[in-house]
Amino acid sequence: MGYRRVAIVGAGLTKFVRRAQETGPELSWQASKMALDSCSLRLKDVEMITLGSAPDGFDGVHMKGEYLLSGAGGSNKSYIRNFVGGGTGVFAPIHGWMHVASGACDVCLVVAEEKMSSCHPTPQGAFITIFDHTTEQPLKPTLIWIFALEMRRYMERYGLTRADIARVAVKNKKNAMDHPSAQVAGEYTVDDILNSEVLAEPVHRLDISPAGDGAAAVVLASEDVAKRLTDRPVWLDGVGWNLDTSYWATKDLYYPRYVEKAARMAYDMAGIKEPHKEIQVAEPYDPFDYKELHHMEGLLLCPRGEAARLTAEGYTARTGNLPTCPSGGALGVGNPIAATGLMKVIELFLQLRGEAGKRQIPGKPRVGVAQAWGDLMQVGTVVVCRS
Amino acid sequence: MSFQEQIKKTTSLGFFEGQVPLNYKYTMGVAGERFFQTLRDKGDFIASKCPECGTMAIYPLIYCEECFAEIKDYVSVGLTGELYSWTECSSDFKGARHEKPHLLGMVRFQGVQGGIIHRLDVPLSEIAIGMKVIAVLRPSSQRKGSLDDIQCFKKA
Ligand SMILES: [Zn+2]
Numbered sequence: 001m002g003y004r005r006v007a008i009v010g011a012g013l014t015k016f017v018r019r020a021q022e023t024g025p026e027l028s029w030q031a032s033k034m035a036l037d038s039c040s041l042r043l044k045d046v047e048m049i050t051l052g053s054a055p056d057g058f059d060g061v062h063m064k065g066e067y068l069l070s071g072a073g074g075s076n077k078s079y080i081r082n083f084v085g086g087g088t089g090v091f092a093p094i095h096g097w098m099h100v101a102s103g104a105c106d107v108c109l110v111v112a113e114e115k116m117s118s119c120h121p122t123p124q125g126a127f128i129t130i131f132d133h134t135t136e137q138p139l140k141p142t143l144i145w146i147f148a149l150e151m152r153r154y155m156e157r158y159g160l161t162r163a164d165i166a167r168v169a170v171k172n173k174k175n176a177m178d179h180p181s182a183q184v185a186g187e188y189t190v191d192d193i194l195n196s197e198v199l200a201e202p203v204h205r206l207d208i209s210p211a212g213d214g215a216a217a218v219v220l221a222s223e224d225v226a227k228r229l230t231d232r233p234v235w236l237d238g239v240g241w242n243l244d245t246s247y248w249a250t251k252d253l254y255y256p257r258y259v260e261k262a263a264r265m266a267y268d269m270a271g272i273k274e275p276h277k278e279i280q281v282a283e284p285y286d287p288f289d290y291k292e293l294h295h296m297e298g299l300l301l302c303p304r305g306e307a308a309r310l311t312a313e314g315y316t317a318r319t320g321n322l323p324t325c326p327s328g329g330a331l332g333v334g335n336p337i338a339a340t341g342l343m344k345v346i347e348l349f350l351q352l353r354g355e356a357g358k359r360q361i362p363g364k365p366r367v368g369v370a371q372a373w374g375d376l377m378q379v380g381t382v383v384v385c386r387s
Numbered sequence: 388m389s390f391q392e393q394i395k396k397t398t399s400l401g402f403f404e405g406q407v408p409l410n411y412k413y414t415m416g417v418a419g420e421r422f423f424q425t426l427r428d429k430g431d432f433i434a435s436k437c438p439e440c441g442t443m444a445i446y447p448l449i450y451c452e453e454c455f456a457e458i459k460d461y462v463s464v465g466l467t468g469e470l471y472s473w474t475e476c477s478s479d480f481k482g483a484r485h486e487k488p489h490l491l492g493m494v495r496f497q498g499v500q501g502g503i504i505h506r507l508d509v510p511l512s513e514i515a516i517g518m519k520v521i522a523v524l525r526p527s528s529q530r531k532g533s534l535d536d537i538q539c540f541k542k543a
């Protein structure tokens with residue numbers, strides 16, 4: 001289609017923590033420096049930079065793109081911030097892909113940062129004005145409120161129980177025990193999840209990923225440059241993004257059609273015809289346990305309504321047919337929003353290079369998909385990676 | 388109806404009131420904490436020094452903006468600097484007039500990138516760009532490790 005092929009050649013990731021001493025620029029620098037060091041590049045070798053970060057309200061710094069610039073290596077360079085709500089972390093490498101695929105540059109640094117701990121006591125207040133001021137805000141909605149409506153409708157549509165869904169949280173929190181960046185890894189039982197504090201039925205505390213601080217970065221390169229830099233490039237062979245209506249009450253709530261559209265765009269570009277057979281590792285966005293199931297279906301990795309059953313059967317375990325969130329996901333590694341999405345892409349990078357250590361899935365996987373989601377249950381961002 | 392139509396009587400429009408209810412506690416960061424702890428405990432300004440290109444920066448950084456190297460070295464630069472620019476500010480951020488204009492100066496330090504912006508306590512008639520100024524700190528018992536540990540800059 002006239003695009004240049006783009007590879008990921010390096011990656012860096014900070015720890016995800018409840019509250020980091022580091023400022024946002026300091027976190028951004030840690031991830032960026034690690035990413036450059038991992039492929040033996042210097043900042044001067046980077047031609048363009050794109051930085052993804054979610055709402056300014058999280059860090060509490062307006063014009064966050066400019067605030068984070070120096071730590072992302074952006075001083076005196078072609079630098080720009082991208083933002084599509086919770087979908088930002090996977091959109092950031094897509095934005096970097098545009099820079100390289102278009103021929104605008106050969107080496108692009110992609111950085112994603114979030115420091116949610118500045119916002120006290122929680123970042124919930126940042127979400128009040130995402131709701132319609134006339135028809136929703138008078139009811140004092142919280143973010144969890146709308147996900148409770150979505151989760152309940154999903155359960156109703158497919159006859160699922162909370163326990164069916166809680167298995168996702170159990171799996172991901174356990175997977176995260178092998179992730180050096182993890183914030184909330186641990187061994188939990190389904191009962192632990194079911195009996196955790198209720199927030200808005202059917203959503204309980206352990207169904208949700210925690211807020212946190214962290215940053216991630218990858219280095220993208222054009223084909224020629226990538227082959228000079230490494231003998232194990234991971235190709236960004238498909239990218240897709242899609243936004244559904246902002247009138248979220250008009251949606252069916254049980255199927256993320258925008259994720260499907262984003263996925264189809266990415267699969268077409270990558271030449272993937274039967275995703276459930278061709279994809280060998282998946283990192284769907286899992287800020288809530290039911291969202292992983294939702295997103296597996298939207299990503300066409302299983303038939304609609306089947307994701308919970310497959311999870312119960314071990315199909316999505318690290319040793320299963322389709323390991324899903326082998327990183328530990330947002331539920332286990334943590335969820336500093338934009339950094340989480342890019343963490344998922346980095347997990348594909350490591351899995352496809354065979355460098356995931358204790359998290360390495362068997363069978364030398366060659367094709368993976370990562371996805372993020374956000375805004376008003378509205379945006380799907382998808383990348384397909386291939387080794 | 389035309390898109391050119393203008394509503395002149397704005398009080399006739401329905402409205403709702405709103406606010407974004409957020410509060411923050413920002414960390415000072417690794418380099419920031421070092422700077423303000425040194426200010427509090429030793430009454431001194433420090434700059435970071437890049438191990439690769441030697442660039443010194445105030446406020447200090449844990450990385451060099453130019454070469455991206457990690458910085459662990461900090462050097463004392465003392466309290467005396469040079470007035471690089473100044474202003475006399477008459478109103479606050481809500482638009483209210485100050486009773487007496489606030490004098491603010493940007494102070495740079497020899498060989499250091501960046502500077503400190505703070506209150507300036509120098510008679511208007513004597514202010515000159517390039518003049519030597521020195522930071523007046525609060526007594527050590529009152530210092531808390533924040534920007535307010537500096538009272539102002541005066542003539543050195
Ligand atoms: Zn330097």
